[in-house]
Amino acid sequence: MAFFLQNVVNALQWGSFYALIALGYSMVYGVLLLFNFAHGDIFMVGAYVGFFVATSLLLLVSYLGLVSLPGWLVLVLVILVAMLITAFVGVAVERIGYRPLRQAPRASAAITGLMIGIIFETGNLALLGATRLSFPELIETTTYTVGGVTLTNKRIMIVVVSLLLMFALHQFVQRTKWGMAMRAMAYDFAVVPLMGVPLNTIAALTFALGSGLAAAAGILFGVAYPVLSPYMGIAVGWKAFVAAILGGRGSILGAALAGFLLGFIEIFVATIFPSTLRDLIAFSIILVILVFRPHGFFGEAHTSRLRL
Amino acid sequence: MKKVTISLIVMLLLTVVLAACGGAAAPSAATNTIKIGVNAPMTGDIPKVGEGTKYSAEMWLEDVKAAGGLDVGGTKYDVELVIEDNEAKAESATAVTTKLISQDEVLAMVGPQSSKQAVPAGEVANNLKTLMVSPWSTNPNTTLDRPFVFRTPFLDPFQGPVLVNFATEEFGATKAAVLYDVASDYPKGLAEFFKSAWEELHGEGSVVAFESFTTNDTDFSAQLTTIKDSGAEVLFAPQYYNEVALIVQQARELGYDGPILGSDSWGSAELMNLCGDACKGLFFSTHYAAAGATGATKEFIDRYNEKYGYVPDDVGALTWDTMLLIQKAIQDCGTITGDIAVDRQCVRDAMAEIKDFEGITGSMTFTEEGDPVKCAVIVKISDAGEFEFYKQVCPE
Numbered sequence: 131m132a133f134f135l136q137n138v139v140n141a142l143q144w145g146s147f148y149a150l151i152a153l154g155y156s157m158v159y160g161v162l163l164l165f166n167f168a169h170g171d172i173f174m175v176g177a178y179v180g181f182f183v184a185t186s187l188l189l190l191v192s193y194l195g196l197v198s199l200p201g202w203l204v205l206v207l208v209i210l211v212a213m214l215i216t217a218f219v220g221v222a223v224e225r226i227g228y229r230p231l232r233q234a235p236r237a238s239a240a241i242t243g244l245m246i247g248i249i250f251e252t253g254n255l256a257l258l259g260a261t262r263l264s265f266p267e268l269i270e271t272t273t274y275t276v277g278g279v280t281l282t283n284k285r286i287m288i289v290v291v292s293l294l295l296m297f298a299l300h301q302f303v304q305r306t307k308w309g310m311a312m313r314a315m316a317y318d319f320a321v322v323p324l325m326g327v328p329l330n331t332i333a334a335l336t337f338a339l340g341s342g343l344a345a346a347a348g349i350l351f352g353v354a355y356p357v358l359s360p361y362m363g364i365a366v367g368w369k370a371f372v373a374a375i376l377g378g379r380g381s382i383l384g385a386a387l388a389g390f391l392l393g394f395i396e397i398f399v400a401t402i403f404p405s406t407l408r409d410l411i412a413f414s415i416i417l418v419i420l421v422f423r424p425h426g427f428f429g430e431a432h433t434s435r436l437r438l
Numbered sequence: 439m440k441k442v443t444i445s446l447i448v449m450l451l452l453t454v455v456l457a458a459c460g461g462a463a464a465p466s467a468a469t470n471t472i473k474i475g476v477n478a479p480m481t482g483d484i485p486k487v488g489e490g491t492k493y494s495a496e497m498w499l500e501d502v503k504a505a506g507g508l509d510v511g512g513t514k515y516d517v518e519l520v521i522e523d524n525e526a527k528a529e530s531a532t533a534v535t536t537k538l539i540s541q542d543e544v545l546a547m548v549g550p551q552s553s554k555q556a557v558p559a560g561e562v563a564n565n566l567k568t569l570m571v572s573p574w575s576t577n578p579n580t581t582l583d584r585p586f587v588f589r590t591p592f593l594d595p596f597q598g599p600v601l602v603n604f605a606t607e608e609f610g611a612t613k614a615a616v617l618y619d620v621a622s623d624y625p626k627g628l629a630e631f632f633k634s635a636w637e638e639l640h641g642e643g644s645v646v647a648f649e650s651f652t653t654n655d656t657d658f659s660a661q662l663t664t665i666k667d668s669g670a671e672v673l674f675a676p677q678y679y680n681e682v683a684l685i686v687q688q689a690r691e692l693g694y695d696g697p698i699l700g701s702d703s704w705g706s707a708e709l710m711n712l713c714g715d716a717c718k719g720l721f722f723s724t725h726y727a728a729a730g731a732t733g734a735t736k737e738f739i740d741r742y743n744e745k746y747g748y749v750p751d752d753v754g755a756l757t758w759d760t761m762l763l764i765q766k767a768i769q770d771c772g773t774i775t776g777d778i779a780v781d782r783q784c785v786r787d788a789m790a791e792i793k794d795f796e797g798i799t800g801s802m803t804f805t806e807e808g809d810p811v812k813c814a815v816i817v818k819i820s821d822a823g824e825f826e827f828y829k830q831v832c833p834e
Contacts, residue, residue, distance in 0.1 A: 133667050136692070140659035260485030262680050264712045271691060280693035355656040356687070357680050357712055359483075365654055400660035405651045406620050 132278025137401055138394075143285050143354065145393020146292035150347035151370035152377060152385040153299060154340030160316040160380020161336045164236070167243030168223055169344060170367015171250040174360065175219055176345025177265070177352050178254065180212040184266050184349075187211075201269040202287075208268065209291070209349050213342040220341025221334045229330065247363075254360040262359050265352035288350045295346055296386050299339065303382060308335060316380045376416055378429025387427060392416075471516045472508060472774065474764065475538035477549035477559060482526030483653070484678050486708040487551050490754035491573070493746050495519055495548060498761035508765065511772045520544055524555050531555030535562040535570070543778055546571070546764050546785055551753060552678075552703075553577035553624035560587040567779065569786045571764060573756035576702065577627045581808040586786050588808035590760045590799070591702065591725050591752075592833075594624075598631030600814045600831045601699060601723050602639060605672045608721070609697050613646045615670030617661055617685060619677060620650035628676040628701055646670050658688050666694045676701040683712035690716055697721070705752040710823040720819050725752040725799045727817050727827035735798040749824075752799070759797035766792060 151173050158166045187208060191199050227246050231239045272283045303309035314322045315332050323329040351366075352358060373392045377384025395412045403411065420426075476495050480488035499519055507514035520542045524531040531550045538544045539562075546569040550556045556575035563570035564584040572580055572589045576597060581587045605611050614636050618629035633645045647668040649661035662685075665673060675685050675698060682704055689698060700722030709717060728739055728749045738758055742750040750758075768774075770788035774781055795802045802810035813832035817825045 133663065136663045137660060140657075140663060144657050144659065255481060260481040260488075261708065262485075262712060264683070264714070267714070273691065273693065275693065280691070282691045284691070351656075355684055357656070357683055359680070361654070362656070397657075397660045400651075401664060404620070405649070405655070405661065408652070 135277070135279045137397055139279060139281060139285060141394040141397035142289050142390070143393075144397055145390035146289050147347050147351055147366060147389075148370045148373050148392050149386040149389025150292050150295065150343050150350075151366060152373035152389040153296065153382060154344050155371050155374035156377060156380060156382065156385035157312070157336050157340050159374065161312050161319075162228075162315075162333055163319060164228065165240045165243060165371070166223075166228075166337075166340070167240060167367075167371075168227070168246040168250065169243075169340065170363035170370065171247040172216065172220055172223070172341050172363070173344040173348045173351075173367060173370075174254070174358075174363035175250055175348070176212060176216040176341070177348030177358050177362065178258075178263070179215050179219075179345060180208055180349035180352055181263055181265055181358060183211045183215070184208045184268060188266060205268045205349075205353070209346055212349055213345045216345030216348075217338040217342040220337040220344075223341075224333055224337040229333070247367075251360045251364075258360075260360075262357050265356035265358060267356070268353070284353055288354055291346070291350060295343060296382065299343065300382050302339070308332075312336060372413070372416060376419065376426050378426030381426070381428035384426055384428035470513075471518055472510075472768065473518045473520055473542060473544040475535075475542060475544035475547040476519055476521040477524055477531060477534050477538060477547055477555075478521060479526035479551060479555070480521075480523035482524075483680065484526050484552065484706075486679070486706050486751065487574070487753050488523065488526075490707075490751045491549060491551060491757045492521055493742065494750065494754045494757035495521070495761055497742065497745065498758065498765075502765070508768065510769055510774055513774070515774060524550050524559075526552065526555065528555055528558045531559040532562050535559040536566070539563065539566045539568045544568070545768065545778070545781055548573065548757065548760050548764065551575065552622075553580060553627065554622045556580045556589075557623050560584050563587060567786075568782050569764070569767070569789055571760050571789070573760040574702075574753050575624070577623050578807075578809075579623070579627075584808070585790075586782075588763075588789055588804060590756045590763065590797070590802070590810060592812050592814055593809055594628045594631050596833060597701060597723055597814060598628060599635040600816075601632060601674065601701065602635040604721070604723070604816055604829070604831070605674070605697075605699055606639060609672050611671035611697075612640050613644055613668075613670050614640075614672050614674060615647035615649070615665040615668055616645060616674045617647075617649045617651070617658065617665060617677075618675070619653055619655075619681070621653045624703065625676045626650075629674070632674055632676070656684055658685055659692060662689050662692045662694060665689075666692055671696055673698045674701075675699070676703060678703045679706040679709040680712060682709060682717070683714075686713055686716045686720070702752055705817070705825060707748045707751055710819070717819050718821050718823065721828065722817055722819075723814050723831075724817050724825070725815065726755050727815050727825055729820070729824045729826045734796075738798050755799050759795075759799050759802070762797065763789070763792065763795060763802070766795065 154169050158164055223246055227242045274281045311327045311332050373388040374385045377388035395415055396408055399408045399411045478488040478491040502508050502517050508517050522534040524534045538547055550559045551574040553575045556572040557579045560580045564586045570587045575589055576591050576594045578593055581589055616629045618625040620626055636645050647665045647670055686698055698720050702724040704722040705724040731739055767785050767789035771784040793803050800812040802812055804810055811833055813830050816829040818828040820826045
């Protein structure tokens with residue numbers, strides 16, 4: 131039993147990353163009908179931005195002699211600042227990469243995403259070199275054992291922060307005017323701008339929110355797996371993309387659930403079978419789900435204005 | 439207008455291509471230059487390994503230059519290193535091997551380093567009849583049935599039992615767990631040698647968990663939970679330094695308190711940067727111990743440290759030995775005819791004849807397969823984060 135519960139805890143942490151990244155894919159796809167394939171690499175950029183914010187903040191703290199600044203406060207600051215910076219990166223990607231192509235075929239926009247992703251990866255490699263960076267340890271690890279299940283403060287923090295961010299996003303989309311504009315845009319991409327909703331602003335906002343969440347995921351990833359590499363976003367990004375589609379177009383709840391589901395499947399497959407079979411089995415399950423629910427968990431059928 | 443632009447571009451491209459061809463053809467005419475290829479992972483998963491390879495090779499080149507060139511049978515030859523990046527990928531390593539041998543026309547090739555690249559690259563080098571010496575690959579398949587392929591380190595069928603005996607004596611363990619990358623030749627091979635040696639000593643089923651993952655995985659929580667649950671007394675993780683950091687930290691976070699044992703792939707200057715305090719007090723087997731070295735080994739370490747600012751990894755030391763071995767093979771060959779095929783054969787034959795070569799990682803004589811017979815060192819990671827000599831184990 132403890133063994134099972136331990137793996138549930140493992141899966142909750144692993145699923146949090148998929149869920150947070152999937153939200154960014156899902157929102158951009160929902161609002162702009164665009165696959166932003168650079169999103170996995172924005173997650174990587176977020177992790178690196180977090181690294182630099184954290185190291186400079188630690189330097190500043192020690193320089194000013196504010197030794198009393200607690201680790202969790204530094205972490206919160208790092209997450210907020212890095213989310214803000216990465217949001218601007220996301221907006222820049224939209225402005226430079228996607229906006230000029232808004233009238234172009236969707237396939238052109240999709241490969242633009244791939245190319246921007248590769249530019250981020252190789253740019254990082256050229257700028258920082260191939261040596262892995264070690265994410266600074268901002269909070270001391272404390273281990274708790276509850277009924278044979280080992281928990282650390284980091285794991286609890288990762289899951290709680292992820293859920294909080296998802297909840298905040300949900301509230302934003304459901305309760306604010308901007309959120310309403312985003313939902314309207316997802317409903318009809320062509321008519322809503324004619325009614326005075328500024329398309330460019332909404333597009334930028336969507337990218338900013340998605341990139342901010344990806345940055346948060348990147349920092350939490352750095353806390354859990356403190357080895358950063360320029361290619362860290364590729365595999366995670368692909369899988370989060372699958373989760374976003376599985377969740378249903380533009381559905382926040384769907385993307386989050388699908389992200390956690392993917393985390394659970396991966397952890398439990400790796401527990402029972404050799405890990406070589408992990409992706410094979412995980413994606414076979416998803417294929418079966420899609421056969422029965424082709425629009426994902428919460429997706430609705432596309433109208434005739436399908437753009438792909 | 440458009441047509442003019444296109445034809446201009448085509449002409450420009452043609453010029454570049456022709457110039458490149460001309461450039462490649464010219465140096466092969468000059469017979470007083472010896473080219474040695476270096477096939478190293480400058481980018482990819484293990485860039486620190488590539489860096490160590492390059493630094494050691496360049497230090498050797500400096501010595502040769504200082505001596506006014508390489509003296510072969512009374513004639514001084516200029517030496518040129520052609521360093522190419524294999525991105526730590528098997529496909530790139532074979533492509534680089536082909537390029538170095540066919541296009542750059544190197545006399546001999548150093549590397550690739552890890553077995554994942556060295557095994558397939560050895561096939562290419564052997565087919566093209568060019569001497570290849572891998573400084574770091576420990577998987578038997580690298581040199582197996584390949585007369586043109588040699589290596590500088592000991593082999594995994596030797597390293598596996600060394601670690602098994604050490605864990606049994608040091609920790610009194612009877613139940614072991616293994617966590618390894620199933621998609622990479624080196625960890626997979628070593629994991630299997632460890633398992634068979636362990637079960638030979640402690641009986642069938644004494645390896646209580648034999649868990650795997652795939653290259654680039656970062657989360658090992660499922661596997662480590664199984665390992666913790668299996669009641670293993672020692673965990674063996676024959677992985678590269680970037681994965682070691684993640685494995686050790688996650689194992690501790692999941693409540694596994696037993697010893698974690700490593701292999702020669704742990705021995706990188708990067709390990710302590712990434713792993714930090716979690717790795718202190720752990721043991722691994724390797725080719726040489728930097729802390730407490732004497733004689734020529736110490737000289738090499740000091741020189742390297744002064745020049746590049748850190749203590750060289752085992753890769754650096756093994757690459758140094760490899761450069762000297764190749765130098766000796768070329769010098770023993772005696773004459774450079776200028777016919778590259780003849781010269782390559784001659785250097786290969788001279789290499790096979792080398793006996794009792796005193797390297798900084800130990801004395802080497804090659805077997806029929808091109809593998810040296812040499813000792814392994816068990817190293818302990820001290821509280822200062824240094825790799826301290828703990829024990830030496832030699833083949834009987």
